[in-house]
Amino acid sequence: MDIVHGLYYVVMHAVFAVFGDSLLTLRLPSVLATALACGLTALIGARLSDRWVGIGAGCGLVVIPAVQEHAQEGRPYGLVLAFVALATWLLVGALERPTPGRWACYAGSVLIAALLNWFSLLALVAHGVTMAYVRPGRARVLGWALASCSALAAALPLVLASQEQAGQVSWIKPLGWSTVLGVLVTAAIAALGARTPQARTAHGGREGTPSARVHLAAVALPLCALPQFGLALASVIKPLYVTRYVLFAYVGLALLLGALLAAIAVRLTAQPRVLFPAVVAVTLLALLPMELRLRTEDSRVDDVLTAAHLVDRIRHAGDGVVYIPAARRDTALVSPDAFQGLRDLALAQGPQESGTLKGIEAAPRTIERAMLDTPRIVLVTDPGAPAPDTARDLTKQRVLERHFVRRSTRTERGRQVSVYERRRPAGSDGSCGSAPGSACTAGFGGRSWRYPAGITGRLSALAGS
Numbered sequence: 001m002d003i004v005h006g007l008y009y010v011v012m013h014a015v016f017a018v019f020g021d022s023l024l025t026l027r028l029p030s031v032l033a034t035a036l037a038c039g040l041t042a043l044i045g046a047r048l049s050d051r052w053v054g055i056g057a058g059c060g061l062v063v064i065p066a067v068q069e070h071a072q073e074g075r076p077y078g079l080v081l082a083f084v085a086l087a088t089w090l091l092v093g094a095l096e097r098p099t100p101g102r103w104a105c106y107a108g109s110v111l112i113a114a115l116l117n118w119f120s121l122l123a124l125v126a127h128g129v130t131m132a133y134v135r136p137g138r139a140r141v142l143g144w145a146l147a148s149c150s151a152l153a154a155a156l157p158l159v160l161a162s163q164e165q166a167g168q169v170s171w172i173k174p175l176g177w178s179t180v181l182g183v184l185v186t187a188a189i190a191a192l193g194a195r196t197p198q199a200r201t202a203h204g205g206r207e208g209t210p211s212a213r214v215h216l217a218a219v220a221l222p223l224c225a226l227p228q229f230g231l232a233l234a235s236v237i238k239p240l241y242v243t244r245y246v247l248f249a250y251v252g253l254a255l256l257l258g259a260l261l262a263a264i265a266v267r268l269t270a271q272p273r274v275l276f277p278a279v280v281a282v283t284l285l286a287l288l289p290m291e292l293r294l295r296t297e298d299s300r301v302d303d304v305l306t307a308a309h310l311v312d313r314i315r316h317a318g319d320g321v322v323y324i325p326a327a328r329r330d331t332a333l334v335s336p337d338a339f340q341g342l343r344d345l346a347l348a349q350g351p352q353e354s355g356t357l358k359g360i361e362a363a364p365r366t367i368e369r370a371m372l373d374t375p376r377i378v379l380v381t382d383p384g385a386p387a388p389d390t391a392r393d394l395t396k397q398r399v400l401e402r403h404f405v406r407r408s409t410r411t412e413r414g415r416q417v418s419v420y421e422r423r424r425p426a427g428s429d430g431s432c433g434s435a436p437g438s439a440c441t442a443g444f445g446g447r448s449w450r451y452p453a454g455i456t457g458r459l460s461a462l463a464g465s
Helices: 003-021 023-048 051-064 063-071 076-094 100-116 118-136 138-163 177-194 216-238 243-267 271-286 288-293 304-314 325-333 364-370 391-403 454-465
Strands: 320-322 348-350 376-381 404-412 416-421 441-443 445-454
Touching: 003 023, 003 100, 003 138, 003 364, 023 051, 023 076, 023 216, 023 243, 051 063, 051 243, 063 076, 063 243, 076 100, 076 138, 076 216, 100 118, 100 138, 118 138, 118 216, 118 243, 118 441, 138 177, 138 288, 177 216, 177 243, 177 376, 216 243, 243 271, 271 288, 304 325, 304 376, 304 404, 304 416, 320 325, 320 364, 320 391, 325 376, 364 391, 376 391, 391 404
Parallel strands: 320 376
Antiparallel strands: 376 416, 404 416, 441 445
């Protein structure tokens, strides 16, 4: 059910088998891959411009907060960043001196990046724009086209197979103005760096030919802009934009930051060996609050462990549990001991029985009957009362609103846990079955009236009617 990350899972199973399944082992591949990406970015900058542009580009990639975040995550995006940087470095080398071996290595790098996350194929589109701009000659264009088509053909089965699992990204929200603004600001900074002489002056390699020369802006600007704008445009049709999916675009941004920093050094007639460390230090200090927050528990806003601990403290034997949306069942799957004694009122087939990540839920009518037969229900959901978008989730919410009273709610780090109790029959204690002070419904003259609970509230409601 998660085939899009299949290669990463295989790699991490092997890493765990050799080094053990500690947090250090989980995160170390991302750290090493990101460090490699920063080094490769520096090499690309030095190759296309000069040594100081390369150093500035490598340091620029280091200080970007999103890169720092995924350098410490147990996820594949640091590895994707490294392989896209490697593919870009190999492309520049192949343009200088094309050989079958270089094109084969380029195709392999593109393919591995795509198997780790096939949105990285947007980098291939950016490389295509670079080729169209450079026009390096028929032989080089043919070599690039053959390498690209080979990588694309090898990745195509994964792309097609993952289409059947599109529900895995159904949680992504439509583009917000903050996201759009972030993309535009990034592109504007990149465009500014692309206008510097350091970015626009071609530097052929020692063994290069004039037809193979390419300047930094021709490589970096498409790599920075096209993946971000491409995914943003696709998200207008189907929400898909998440920064980590195009993290590799920051390689292009970092290259242009290096060129911009070198241009500033020339304009100020400052020594780069003094200016560059000073700028990096000031940038790190300015971003220090964000950098520190990235390394705290509070930065993990989708914390299944904390939610499981909340459930463990409030559960009673015989309680039921429901999840809105159904994907929040991952809280129980990660920490099953915290849910011992709770009946999953909506689940028809578990993950192992159904061969799915989170199981298959019953029909809405079946869920409703199970909920009505349960006096006390624990609800695990998202903060802010999200609107249900499936018939099953709508049924859960409707039953809770009509037949249950919320007794407590606790929200911590991206999850909300609430306890609901079944309303008592009307007239059993004079409270209309509701919690004191809440609204309840009673029949009057063949019609349903909604009024505040309590004697005063009832008299006021009757007088008003």
